[in-house]
Amino acid sequence: MTIAQSAGVALKDPNKALWLFSPLVPIMALFYLGLGYWTGQLAFYWAFPVVIYVFIPVTDWLVGRNTRNPSAALIDAMERDPYYPALVYAFVPFQFIVTGFGAWVIAMSPPLPWWAIFGLALSVGVVNGVGFIAAHELTHKKNALDRWLAKLSLAPTAYGHFFAEHVRGHHKNVATPGDPTSSLLGESFWRYLPRAVLTGIVSAWRIERDRLQRQGRSTWIPANENLHTWAMTVALFGGLVLWLGWIVFPFLLAQAAYGIILLEVTNYIEHYGLLRKKLPNGNYEPCSPAHAWDSNHFVCTLFLFQLQRHADHHSNPGNRYQSMRCFDGTPQLPASYVTMMLVAYVPPLWYRVMDHRVAAHYNGDLSQAHVHPSRRAALGLV
Incomplete structure (x- = not known):
């Protein structure tokens, strides 16, 4: 197939225009923050979180799932089409605009009530939390532009070590005890969160230390x-503090913290309770579609660069978001990632929704699952 023919096939992608929803995320946030600042109606600072946490779950319920997969010819065409990576590239500068505008609003407004500041931090944090998905998409690519944009996308959340740890740590160790971001059955999100953050930093540092030592170079x-x-x-936060004053620094930390929570609750959802088998040679079986939770809920997929087809991402990490497919045998979530985030924040509800699904995935044999040590005795596992 020629490039010209491929381009013609790419025009048949039924979702091509709909992928604009992903880069529209920061533009929507900017719109509502601007309304709040210029009208003085502080409730607008909460409008964007409402769009994310109410509009998306409701429309996902109304629209339902999309289980269609692109053909091999269409995947080849879409992988060649510059339109799709351009949408990811567009996300990154808008992240910085939203972060800077949020800080500017804090600095230039009269003293704001706590709830308005909280709404501002959530709005900007959501944008930078989705920014992790852009960074995730770009981190797996080999060209210099994609990789530098991935690093820039991580700057507003102070989580740059994700760049080293995700590809060379998480993808190597996913669904094993060696992965900081593979959650265990019976482990609440709030218990998982500090473990994932701290061990992820340690893992990223070890990965880079070992890489540089193999080259005979210093870590520092x-x-x-x-x-x-x-x-x-440091450059981003320092520049905003120099421009707007120290008043913006707590805001920058707050929005970064919420962005990190969004990343880690997504990680928590993606591999909960799933475990790769250890082989007689001491290695783990290859990662397969059985080792990630998928969701085919269509609306959320459009806002999250199709992250919800996560099993295919682990099977084909070099493919771009538009090419992701769903597979038979992949464990399925009962709702979209955004809905399941809200469920994960309430551990008893999460266990009620998810633990029986983990058991069903393993045909009732939880000895095959990734179970938290505190739950093993109660489940009769030793």
Whole structure:
């Protein structure tokens, strides 16, 4: 198939225009924050979180699932089409605009009530939380532009070590005890969160230390990807503080914290209770579609660069978001990622919704699941 023919096939992608919803996320946030600032109606600072946490779940329920997969010819065409990566590239500068505008509103407004500041931080944090999905998409690519944009996308959340840890740590160790971001059955999100953050930083540092040592180089050099991604955060936060004053610093930390929570609750959902079998040679079986939770709820997929087809991402990490497919045998969530985030924040509800699904995935044999040590005795596992 020629490039011209491929381009013609790519025009048949039924969702091509709909992928604009993903880069529209920061534009929507900017619109509502601007309304709040210029009209003085502070309730607008909460409008964007309402769109994310009410509009998306409701429309997902109304629209339902999409289980269609692109053909091999269409995947080839879409992978060649520059339209799709351009949408991811567009997301990154808008992240910085939203972050800067949020800080500017804090600095230039009269003293705001706590609930308005909270809404501002959530709005900006949601944008930078979705920014992790853009960074996730770009981190897996090999060209310099994609990789630098991935690092820039991590700067507003001070989570630059994700760049090193995700590909060379998480993808290697997913659904095993060696992965910081594979959650265990019976482990609440609030217990998982500090573990994932701290062990993820340690893992990223070890990965870069070992890489540089193999090259005979010091760990403390600019080539350490952790150091230069963290330096981008220092430059961004430092520049905003120099411009607007120290009043914006707590806001920057708050929105970053919520962005991190969004990343980690997504990680928590994606592999909950799933475990790769250990082989007689001591290695783990290859990662397969059985080791990630998928959701085919259509509306949320459009806002999240199709992250919800996560099993295919682990099987084909080099493919771009528009090419992701769903597979038979992949464990399915009962709702979209956004809905399941809200469920994960309430551990008893999460266990009620998810633990029996983990058991069903393993045909009732929880000895095959990734179970938290505190639950093993209660389940009769030793």
